[in-house]
Amino acid sequence: MSLLTSPVVAEGLPDLGDASSSAMTPVQERRIGDSIMRDVRSSRSYLDDMEIADYLNALGRRLVENSLEPSRAFEFFVISDSTLNAFALPGGYIGVHTGLLQAAQSESELASVLAHEISHVTQRHLARLVAGTQGSAIASIAALAVAILAARSNPQVASAAIATAQATSVQTQLDFTREHEREADRIGLQILEQSRFDPQAMVSFFDRMHKFGRVYENNAPVYLRTHPLTTERIADVQNRVDSLSYRQVMDSFDFQLARARVDALERDPRQAIKYFQSTLNDGKYSNPAALHYGLAASYFRVKELDRSEKALLQAEKNGAEHYMLDSMWVRIQSAKGRPTIALERCRSALKRFPHQRTLVLACGETLLDNKMPDEATGLATDALAQNGPDARLYQLQAKASAAKGLPIQQHRALAEAFMSMGNLHEAIEQLQLAQKIKNGDFYQFSMVEARLRELQRLEMENRKREKSGGF
Secondary structure, X not given: OOHHHOHHHHOOOOOOOOOHHHHOOHHHHHHHHHHHHHHHHHXXXXXXXXXXXXXXXXXXXXHHOOOOOOOOOOEEEEEOOOOOOEEEEOOOEEEEEHHHHHHOOOHHHHHHHHHHHHHHHHOOHHHHHHXXXXXXHHHHHHHHHHHHHHOOOOHHHHHHHHHHHOOXXXXXXXXXXXXXXXXXXXXXXXXXXXXXXXXXXXXXXXXHHHHXXXXXXXXXXXXXXXXXXXXXXXXXXXXHXXXXXXXXXOOOHHHHHHHHHHHHHHOOHHHHHHHHHHHHHHOOOOOHHHHHHHHHHHHHHOOOHHHHHHHHHHHOOXXXXXXXXXXXXXXXXXXXXXXXXHHXXXXXXXXXXXXXXXXXXXXXXXXXXXXXXXXXXXHHHHHHHHHOOOHHHHHHHHHHHHHOOOHHHHHHXXXXXXXXXXXXXXXXXHHHHHHOOOOOOHHHHHHHHHHHHHHHHHHHHHHHHHHHOOO
16 A cells, blocks of 8 residues: 555645635646746746756656656756755746755755655645635735745845735735645655655754754745744654654765756856865765766866866766766767767767766767767657657757758747747747748648647637636
8 A cells, every 4th residue: 555545644634625626727727837937947047957957857756756646747947046945836846946955965855855845736735825815826926936036136125025925814824834834744754755765854954944044043044934844843744754664865876966066056166166176185975976077067167178077087987877977078078179079978878878868968969060960850859759848859859950951840849949948929930930931841831830720729728818817
């Protein structure tokens, strides 16, 4: 019997009601989430880094598989922000600040936060909030998302925005939120345990945040403001953990590399170089390969390619293998003007990590550098079939089509790239440009016309919903 459905474990988990289903359907939740994510992706705080995003989504999928809705679609994304925070948006979107990734002292701690946020989504807490406020919370959710992104540039303004977003029935909403937090703690702990992570990590993370908040009372981490912690909550989680068997869980190499990459990207590059060198010299590390990888990424940022290559070779010295290492090697060789050497690494790496998005994109660019657009097209097409719609892969298809002198296919691929990013208007424009090409055949134009009609119909439906105030 699944741990999540066990009557013993489920005891004490309150059913907060099903009023949410009458307020917002899952399809409506997704539409709201898509709308908010268009603004998130266009924000300067959105960290569009494939390696970190791929790791976070792989970790998230592992947890979702052991949630109450294992087949539900989730997307985990990264916000470049030094504050400690994670947040859930309607439709299964979960944002994680880089500050949280850096502060997590173990992969289990990071997993505990994601499990908590996943539970907010599967328990439909945002939909319940809308039901409890008779729909007025929809604007609050959007305002809260904007406030979270604003925190990077002006914390005072962001705090004011958060306060404004929650101005309606403040005390009622806070009480409602505390109940949601307790429920997300309990169900998140079950997800963590079922996913074979250390459940004690949730307690250690919460306890550290609580102490941090007391020390810096007037400058508490964002996570404490959006997820209010109490000693009662921590004690409740600790009591549940005490009934579970002790489990020691080692951090994965993926986690160590992702954290090193965050450090390399978020710090000033020269300061990052000093940090990695200092840490390696002190000998206080669990895996030197991850630190050498971070050093290689830092040198790459300042275009010291020889030193970047040397650091990466040190990372691989003890036989470490990972697609992040392969991707970095390919980028270094391409930047040094060695497309043939980069291609050799691609051939071997893709055999070990087929369809891995980060590697596919790096190798796709290498194939184009080597004047092999047909192979680049095939690589992108296979990866799309394996991974599903992806803006970067469609963009690779578009580049390959342009290299082959196929403008209709280029515009079609760009249209799908914009659709993957939630930009319907730009997608329609690309298909309209494809219609104007004069050297296409009947089959190509038929495909363009059919897809254009589909997107125009969708645009018309969206406009009707906006006019009626619906979703």
